[in-house]
Amino acid sequence: MLDKVKQLCNQWSTAELFYHRSIQRLGVHSDKSSSKTSIYSIMALAAIALTGECLITSKNSHIKSDCVDWEKNDNKIDQQLITNVGKPKTLAEVENIILQFASTVYEQQYCCDNYSSSNLKGIDKSEFKKSSSPSCIWHPNAKSYGTPNELEQCSTAAEIILEFASLTSSAALINMHGNLPKYSNVVLDDSATVQDSIIRSPAVLNNNYNQLPDVSFVKDSKLIDQVLTTSAISTSNRDNSIDTFSRNLEISQNRRKSKFARRIEIPTLESSKSNNLKNRGDEKYFHSLKISPIMNFEETASPISKVDSVSAIHERVINNIFKSQLNAFTNAACTKSDTIVGLSECESLPILDAPYDLTIGTKLKNMNLETKNTSSIQTNDTKDISNDKKKPHIKKPLNAFMLYMKEMRAKVVAECTLKESAAINQILGRRWHELSREEQSKYYEKARQERQLHMELYPGWSARDNYGYVSKKKKRKKDRSTTDSGGNNMKKCRARFGLDQQNQWCKPCSPNLSVISTVNNNGNVVINSNAAANTIGVSMLAPIVSGIGGTVMLPNSSSSSSSSSSTSSSHTHAHLMASSNGNGVASLNGISVTAGGGGGAASACSQQLSPQAPPTYVNL
DNA sequence: GCACCTTTGAAGTTT
DNA sequence: AAACTTCAAAGGTGC
Incomplete structure (x- = not known):
């Protein structure tokens, strides 16, 4: 597959x-x-x-x-x-x-x-x-x-793509009106200089990684002259020799080499902006960049289609290939420099190990992270590098819900006035529960594929490797949670004792529905007490099932047990999930509550829960 | 600049 | 084995 x-x-x-x-x-x-x-x-x-x-x-x-x-x-x-x-x-x-x-x-x-x-x-x-x-x-x-x-x-497809990315990333070639970049000389004639030839010709990398790649550009007589010149100059300065070698390759000789060099460079904000062509008006052109491993800096907000899904996998596969190619190249460069310059080590050309997640939003960040490390290594090359080399941060594969959030976030943001991610996530969490099994299974399958691919790309990786990556934050969270007596503990009691042993729940966790008030004139149940929120939990508040088939009105104060203070509307509306008892009185025995019901910031959207989508029920 | 918030799920750690 | 913790994404917010 x-x-x-x-x-x-x-x-x-x-x-x-x-x-x-x-x-x-x-x-x-x-x-x-x-x-x-x-x-x-x-x-x-x-x-x-x-x-x-x-x-x-x-x-x-x-x-x-x-x-x-x-x-x-x-x-x-x-x-x-x-x-x-x-x-x-x-x-x-x-x-x-x-x-x-x-x-x-x-x-x-x-x-x-x-x-x-x-x-x-x-x-x-x-x-x-x-x-x-x-x-x-x-x-x-x-x-x-x-x-x-x-x-x-x-070349391989990856090389072709890299070549293409190199072409398109050249700012001078980009037509600001959205046209395709053009060569200044589309059709070349015999008068093309050797230098032109060198610049335009792609380096050929041997795909057989068991052998030393054939770096053809080094064989070029003019380049060799420069390299030898460089060698003569730099033999007295062993530490700088590879840098000089690389620089000569990069500046004057080979487009692909310079492309690799760019990958190793620290990308500045300006450079990343200049590479961001999203708003230049040519969607097709931007799309072509979207699949390239280098230019893909920004993520589109459109929902993930099947094509996009394949693209995401593609991107990672290409990234993997790219890493291999880069390794091959750096090995070749080092080996070549070994031969020509007389070096024995490859200190100045660190082999980058790109992070797993190269989606556009985090790519630049990760690249910065990597290149910072690279930079520090290069600038401190006189120090013991081996101790300072940090393992690249390989992020966890996204789970089903994360994939869902990533896909739907833009949609929710567009629908609501909310911009706060915490509030958006609450809505997304609720909508996740509203999804049918079939819809959810789609994301579970995606997540499974993500994990599978992650395993193949990083066979030795473990989630444990990322533990402590954000240790301070987690430590603080942990401290706070131990003193928190709100819904968080409720969650613990429910998790610890289960729904079957509610008699063992602590007092704040014990279900107490007597706080729910009577039906108002409109036939809606109005919950008056904050205790209801603390008892049942924010995510379960809205769709309290009475028997009216009407709407549950939740006081805003009760629907926000945490810091989601962005709630703006006064009530959260939710369709009742159970059947009516016919007399307009809320029935509290044996009722069901949908987990993940509306509440908190969700009310800002005034969303109504879909009456036909109760994926999970919690018996009270 | 960085931690927090908030969600679910996977995976790791602790009890 | 169950409970608990950490980390994935996202971006506004607050310190």
Whole structure:
């Protein structure tokens, strides 16, 4: 199942990548208003990318059939083209295939439709006609890829995504009007310099982690010259040599290297803001960033769809892959520096272990946490590092309710005027109990998957590792709870003795419903005493069942036993859950109370409990 | 800047 | 084994 998800994620992200890259190559905008042909063509491009990715990354040929639903793709030309090109095995081949198709699209769409030449400004149209051997933006000097030795072995999906993130994270490339970022030279010619070649070419990381990765960029003569120069300078200063080495790599040579370096850098507030493209008006573009492991800084407030759910898993899988890639890279860099500079240790390139939870809201925070540690290590490299290295904080997987809260919080906030999370959580807690078993089971299943994935990602992790992470807070809480005689103790008595042994409950915990007052003129039961709140507990107050089928009116003061002082309305309304006894008098014997009923800040929403959703009952 | 609040559930610790 | 504690998210609030 997990493999399947990974495959789907790879397919998806690769399709998106090639979608954008193809648009970049074509020099056109991602315009939804384009004709269907154009959109369809782009989709076909993505499909090709999917096929390529599957064929490239998968060692199992059977996956091919799962990659693209060819039956739905009724474009015979596309199929024919795809069939004709055979099985791509490298990035270059994939790009060639796409460009072949792109040239067809270009001729069909943009030429025939008198597409404005301004939209293709800077694009050498003749390039599209050279479908046999178009130049590659990653291989600008390679007019063709005649022999296998010239081929760059294809990267993994993670590398492609990283590359894409690197492209899109460049502020200079971002079109402020929401257009896709473009290369200054979309079509490269023979005059492209070696430096350009180095900058545009991706580093190739060997995916076989048992072997030392082939850091191809180091083999570049110009780079080696710089490295050697650096080496000559830095041999007298052993401590700074790797830093200098890294800096040379980062600044001048390789885009991917600089991307990794960014990951290691301390992200400033400004940089994170500049990377936040959420409000730039191009949802599609932002979505493409949302799946990237680097750019995903902020979480959207939309409810979690199935796609989002997969994206969340995808993100974590990609993050895992990214870590592996980074480890491979750092190992390679260290090994290379070993060879060239003569070092024996890899002190200045700490291997980051990203936290489990990389959802956008906490990602930056966690990255800051990590990078602070990294920074401290780097700045104190003369000290004994081994003692200061802290284990990265791997957070607990979210349980079902947490997942539910995360999904529904925005919705509740939108519905209510409340902004205080404590109050929101009360509402969410109540709504959680209102959910049907089927609805809840969906979140329990999600939580189970979360735990499973967490176990796979961090096999040695235990919840115990996080104990004491916020020790001060917990200590204070603990002290306070021992002196608290309110609802908290009630909860303890109920938990300790159970509902069957209420005679053993302490006095404040003992159920005493005599405080409930009579029915008012409207046929509603009005609870007058604060003691009711202390007895039954806030979460159980509202839906006290009488027998009227009307509404229970709760005094505000009784519904707030804790600090939820944000309650604003005077009464909480709740439909009665039991059947009426017919005489308008509240029946207190054998009544049922829904646990988690409305109360406290929930009243600010004036929410009415759903009469058909009593998931749990507590007999009093 | 950090703890608190508030919810449920999972997992760890204590009794 | 049951009871109890801690920590996951979230963001306003208060110190």
